[in-house]
Amino acid sequence: MAQEYRKPLPQPTETSRPFWEGARRGELRLQRCRSCGEYVFYPRSLCPHCLSPELGWTTASGRGHVYTYTVVRRPAHPGFRDEVPYVLAIVELEEGPRLTTNIVGVAPEEVRIGMPVEAVFEPATEEITLVKFRPRKET
Numbered sequence: 001m002a003q004e005y006r007k008p009l010p011q012p013t014e015t016s017r018p019f020w021e022g023a024r025r026g027e028l029r030l031q032r033c034r035s036c037g038e039y040v041f042y043p044r045s046l047c048p049h050c051l052s053p054e055l056g057w058t059t060a061s062g063r064g065h066v067y068t069y070t071v072v073r074r075p076a077h078p079g080f081r082d083e084v085p086y087v088l089a090i091v092e093l094e095e096g097p098r099l100t101t102n103i104v105g106v107a108p109e110e111v112r113i114g115m116p117v118e119a120v121f122e123p124a125t126e127e128i129t130l131v132k133f134r135p136r137k138e139t
């Protein structure tokens with residue numbers, strides 16, 4: 001896989017590294033504030049709810065729903081040329097945070113706002129595994 005990956009990749013930082021290490025193991029990890037209990041995403045050094053620096057890491061359910069989405073038909077980078085059309089979405093996790101991702105495993109025209117989804121883990125390189133979402137049956 002690794003050498004031929006032609007799309008832009010995330011650059012883990014000291015703060016976000018636990019997220020990427022989790023993704024590599026097939027876990028969706030979120031920060032959770034030890035002071036106020038809120039979940040936090042994207043990774044950062046202070047809680048955006050109460051400004052506490054006491055953020056720990058926790059493994060999320062991986063479940064959520066499509067908050068909003070768009071179908072990309074014109075690639076914004078040459079690496080995506082063979083992928084259009086694809087779905088760029090914001091997924092709202094059961095734990096609360098929203099993240100920008102792709103919806104896969106479904107035709108773009110079948111994606112709906114509110115659709116229940118679950119995380120899937122797509123290795124891109126040795127270091128980076130991308131977190132995407134696919135439809136799930138509501139339970």
Ligand SMILES: [Zn+2]
Binds near residue numbers: 034035049051
């Ligand atoms: Zn907090």
